Amino acid sequence: MAAALEVAGLTCRFGGVTALDRVDLALARGEALGLIGPNGSGKTSLLNVVSGHHAPETGSVRLGGREIAGLPSDRIATLGVARTFQTPRVLTRLTVFENLRAARHARAPGIEMLWQARAARRRERERLLSLLALFGLEGKAHDMPDALTLMELRELEIARVLAADPALILLDEPAAGMTEAETDRLARTVATHLLPGRSAIIIEHKVTFVTALCKRIAVLDAGRKIADGRATDVLAGSAVRQSYFGAGTC
Amino acid sequence: MDGFTISVLSNIALFSFLAISAWVLLIAGEISFGQQAYFALGAYGAGIATAVWQWPFALGVAFGIGLGALVGGLVAWPAVRLSGLHYAIATLAFAELVRATLNVFTYRRDVGGVATGPDGANGFRDIRWVYEAGLPPGAYLLVIAGCLAGVIGLVALLTRGRFMARLRIVGEDPILAAMMGLPVARTRIAAAALAGGIAALGGALYAHLATYVEPAQFSVMTGVHALAYGLIGGLGTVFGPILGVLIDIGLLESLRIFAGYRMVVFGGLVAVVLILRPRGVLDERMMHRVAAWLRR
Numbered sequence: 001m002a003a004a005l006e007v008a009g010l011t012c013r014f015g016g017v018t019a020l021d022r023v024d025l026a027l028a029r030g031e032a033l034g035l036i037g038p039n040g041s042g043k044t045s046l047l048n049v050v051s052g053h054h055a056p057e058t059g060s061v062r063l064g065g066r067e068i069a070g071l072p073s074d075r076i077a078t079l080g081v082a083r084t085f086q087t088p089r090v091l092t093r094l095t096v097f098e099n100l101r102a103a104r105h106a107r108a109p110g111i112e113m114l115w116q117a118r119a120a121r122r123r124e125r126e127r128l129l130s131l132l133a134l135f136g137l138e139g140k141a142h143d144m145p146d147a148l149t150l151m152e153l154r155e156l157e158i159a160r161v162l163a164a165d166p167a168l169i170l171l172d173e174p175a176a177g178m179t180e181a182e183t184d185r186l187a188r189t190v191a192t193h194l195l196p197g198r199s200a201i202i203i204e205h206k207v208t209f210v211t212a213l214c215k216r217i218a219v220l221d222a223g224r225k226i227a228d229g230r231a232t233d234v235l236a237g238s239a240v241r242q243s244y245f246g247a248g249t250c
Numbered sequence: 251m252d253g254f255t256i257s258v259l260s261n262i263a264l265f266s267f268l269a270i271s272a273w274v275l276l277i278a279g280e281i282s283f284g285q286q287a288y289f290a291l292g293a294y295g296a297g298i299a300t301a302v303w304q305w306p307f308a309l310g311v312a313f314g315i316g317l318g319a320l321v322g323g324l325v326a327w328p329a330v331r332l333s334g335l336h337y338a339i340a341t342l343a344f345a346e347l348v349r350a351t352l353n354v355f356t357y358r359r360d361v362g363g364v365a366t367g368p369d370g371a372n373g374f375r376d377i378r379w380v381y382e383a384g385l386p387p388g389a390y391l392l393v394i395a396g397c398l399a400g401v402i403g404l405v406a407l408l409t410r411g412r413f414m415a416r417l418r419i420v421g422e423d424p425i426l427a428a429m430m431g432l433p434v435a436r437t438r439i440a441a442a443a444l445a446g447g448i449a450a451l452g453g454a455l456y457a458h459l460a461t462y463v464e465p466a467q468f469s470v471m472t473g474v475h476a477l478a479y480g481l482i483g484g485l486g487t488v489f490g491p492i493l494g495v496l497i498d499i500g501l502l503e504s505l506r507i508f509a510g511y512r513m514v515v516f517g518g519l520v521a522v523v524l525i526l527r528p529r530g531v532l533d534e535r536m537m538h539r540v541a542a543w544l545r546r
Contacts, residue, residue: 051429053428053429072428072433073425073429074427074428074431074432074433074434077429077430077431082429082430083429089423091418091419091422091423091426093529093534093535094422094534095538098415101415102419103430105416106430106432107431108412112411113408113411113416114407114411114413115407115411116412142538142542144538160430164430164431
């Protein structure tokens with residue numbers, strides 16, 4: 001069976017800056033990979049290439065064996081990839097519920113552009129409200145997103161990923177700006193609802209969050225992959241400690 | 251109803267088509283200064299169909315709508331790659347192209363011994379189907395109102411379905427829309443075709459009310475007004491652009507209280523509304539509040 005995701009020789013440049021430098025990365029089905037590295041090391045660029053926001057210069061990206069490098073992001077999304085953003089990205093002119101429903105539009109049959117049967121409408125509504133209920137957000141379904149806290153916005157993004165029901169999930173610093181208690185709560189939610197049956201790449205600076213969710217960790221530094229392996233081994237490695245915490249701290 | 255009231259109401263309804271057309275594109279995140287071109291295409295297309303080809307009225311209007319929708323989609327196909335100001339300029343350029351073409355477009359055929367059809371800058375007269383059918387102005391007003399109700403009904407249907415939601419998502423954040431699997435370009439092309447068809451329907455009805463159209467009527471100012479109606483009235487509902495038309499045609503023009511200062515007052519009103527409520531009086535937030543109130 002083909003790997004969930006297979007990245008090979010991926011290079012991506014912006015002007016004179018090489019954001020990704022011949023990166024190889026493979027992700028087995030159902031595996032959660034932690035992606036760490038200092039700011040500007042290329043983590044988000046990797047997510048942007050995989051999700052189709054940027055086209056790579058060279059290299060290949062295979063999703064379940066199928067080449068997707070350079071495909072437009074809407075095609076990649078419908079092939080089963082969903083992501084969250086470093087700064088929560090929601091539609092400010094739609095209600096919380098409509099934000100969630102947005103993830104269903106691309107997957108609905110074409111006729112529903114014009115007409116959604118009453119039963120299908122009710123089923124969708126119940127399912128989306130139950131997703132909001134996972135986060136205790138069902139009471140805010142009809143609020144505008146600016147009534148939500150940062151934590152709730154991130155939860156809305158995660159609910160939106162769940163609504164899309166993707167095979168591959170890309171999380172970009174989901175715990176940034178959260179308190180320790182919030183981070184723990186988020187880790188539990190991701191572990192129970194998001195990860196089962198799906199593959200995931202999780203970018204996060206909070207090492208406890210990553211180790212709680214991922215058995216494997218890869219490290220990027222200046223666009224290159226400098227380590228990839230069991231979380232405990234990688235975090236113990238000297239190259240990683242040096243790039244992450246700076247020389248001389250160990 | 252006296253003639254003046256009928257003519258004011260007809261004007262309000264006809265401008266509403268144009269305003270809703272510009273509003274559809276505003277929802278999809280595109281600013282068009284060129285919807286008057288589709289109004290013109292509808293007027294000329296339906297006019298030629300009924301006056302020159304002697305088609306029945308409904309078929310002629312349908313031809314006008316089809317022409318507007320087709321051209322709207324075709325123009326959008328390359329233009330959706332542009333955004334913001336660039337798209338606005340492209341629509342303006344296309345509308346001027348249409349007007350310049352109509353200025354030289356001559357298509358005269360002998361109909362019952364009279365040369366009938368567009369005659370370049372001299373205009374297109376004798377679009378007389380409505381008068382030959384013996385329809386009084388009041389009855390024709392009902393036809394116009396019925397068509398407007400049809401457009402509002404269509405938008406309501408598309409709002410209940412997923413189409414309008416997709417337009418709004420693509421309009422607010424095309425990058426996020428694509429990441430959720432929505433084809434941004436195709437969605438905007440569909441919006442442009444819908445907008446073209448709606449404007450063309452207005453044009454077709456207008457041509458048969460006026461019996462005479464000429465290229466000079468479809469100038470840039472018409473398009474700018476159409477755009478301003480949605481911006482004043484609000485982008486949250488299809489009634490926003492209609493409210494804009496009511497304010498401008500219904501109050502400023504018809505009451506004559508501002509006489510020669512109408513454009514000054516209207517321009518000032520647009521500026522004030524855009525500062526106080528950037529997305530118009532009936533904006534999305536207001537409509538969600540209304541929806542919440544209705545749910546109680």
